[in-house]
Amino acid sequence: MxxxxxxxxxxxxxxxxxxxxxxxxxxxxxxxxxxxxxxxxxxxxxxxxxxxxxxxxxxxxxxxxxxxxxxxxxxxxxxxxxxxxxxxxxxxxxxxxxxxxxxxxxxxxxxxxxxxxxxxxxxxxxxxxxxxxxxxxxxxxxxxxxxxxxxxxxxxxxxxxxxxxxxxxxxxxxxxxxxxxxxxxxxxxxxxxxxxxxxxxxMRSGKNSSNAEVGQNRLDTDFMNGLRGVIQSQLNDPGISIETVAKQLALSPRQLQTQLFKLGSNYTQELKNLRRAAACQLLTDGNISVAAVGEAVGIPDPTAFSRAFKSWTSVSPRRYQQEKCSKANS
Structure with missing residues (x-):
């Protein structure tokens, strides 16, 4: 068979x-x-x-x-x-x-x-x-x-x-x-x-914007900015959870999940995106070690951080850092 x-x-x-x-x-x-x-x-x-x-x-x-x-x-x-x-x-x-x-x-x-x-x-x-x-x-x-x-x-x-x-x-x-x-x-x-x-x-995707939709878009933007700010403030905590973040936004975890689903995202995706962006920014500074970057973004285990970063960017954190430093010095 x-x-x-x-x-x-x-x-x-x-x-x-x-x-x-x-x-x-x-x-x-x-x-x-x-x-x-x-x-x-x-x-x-x-x-x-x-x-x-x-x-x-x-x-x-x-x-x-x-x-x-x-x-x-x-x-x-x-x-x-x-x-x-x-x-x-x-x-x-x-x-x-x-x-x-x-x-x-x-x-x-x-x-x-x-x-x-x-x-x-x-x-x-x-x-x-x-x-x-x-x-x-x-x-x-x-x-x-x-x-x-x-x-x-x-x-x-x-x-x-x-x-x-x-x-x-x-x-x-x-x-x-x-x-x-x-x-x-x-x-x-x-x-x-x-x-x-x-x-x-x-039915086709995409909608014509109306004043109501523009207003809703602004509310959605404010919500996402607030969420990302809360996550960013605790990014170095390996145990940051949706329960912790939701509480600081005065929401239940279920309410937060629902709102993110409506906006085409989810908590795990937002956390990953912020960790990736912070790691890339920190690695651009050649004076910080790869291990320290992992700790700063909440993945203190060097092996786990290396695997995570490679899954985000297709290169290892050390190689990413070397390439950025080489471009800065050229």
Missing amino acids: TVPLITASMAKLFADMALSRGYDPAPILEKSGIDPALIGEADAYIPIQAWYDFAEAVSSLLDDPYTGFSIGYSPENNRLPNLKAVERESAALGEVFTALIVDTRRILTGNAYQLTLDESFATVKSRRNFCPTSPPRQIDGFFVGFMMRMFREHVTGHWRRWDLTVTVCDPNAIPEEERQRSVFQKGDPIGATFQFPAEWLL
Whole structure:
């Protein structure tokens, strides 16, 4: 029997999440049967089951049941070579789904995706042609997160709770606030299904600005600036958590998550971006050691910091520092 495979770059999404929280993903990758050296190679493949196991292990390590959903919802996924189909900002939702389904055949085996239509509803269905050894909660969560972001970008202003029905192996892998906005049903480990009004397929992303939207944009900007300021003030704390940050913003963690989801981001992504920016800025100064930079951005373990920085920039922190100093002296 042929072993179902997927591009190794998909494991990098979960490895980067672990790195952003200060954990070295290498031991978990190896325990899941994945060579850590492969995850950065676009043309390398790994067994799909190993990817499932790794995703569950990362979720357990982070003690975050919504890890897969958060990664899938992140707009950074647009940069992945195997998801370039969703970068077309002016495309209709139906074009995005069609392109994604076609491209999926190139990046993995063992799964089939279908887009079907009847008079009133469209259905996007993913089905595995093998039975996972355990429920793929985080991978299904990743797929739901990605799909929910696509719906949000195209169907804003046209969405009622009963319009979208999602069937997934474990609805508890989806944040409660998301489950309250749509109808979620418990399914099986063989795949997820999304049913929605057929006219959504014709909707395009992007909206004309109005005065109300401009005002909302200003509020959103103020919120993000405030959030980033709070995180920035404690960036050197390895234990900085969404609970701590939310409390300082007079919000509950759930309220903060909800607001970030609406703005196309999440707490982990914001923390990673700020750590990356601060690390790059500090490394530009050749008088500070790499170890000191890691401590300053909340990743005191030198090995973990080196792995995290390389995942952010594709070069090691020492090489980045050397290149910046060389340019400054030339």
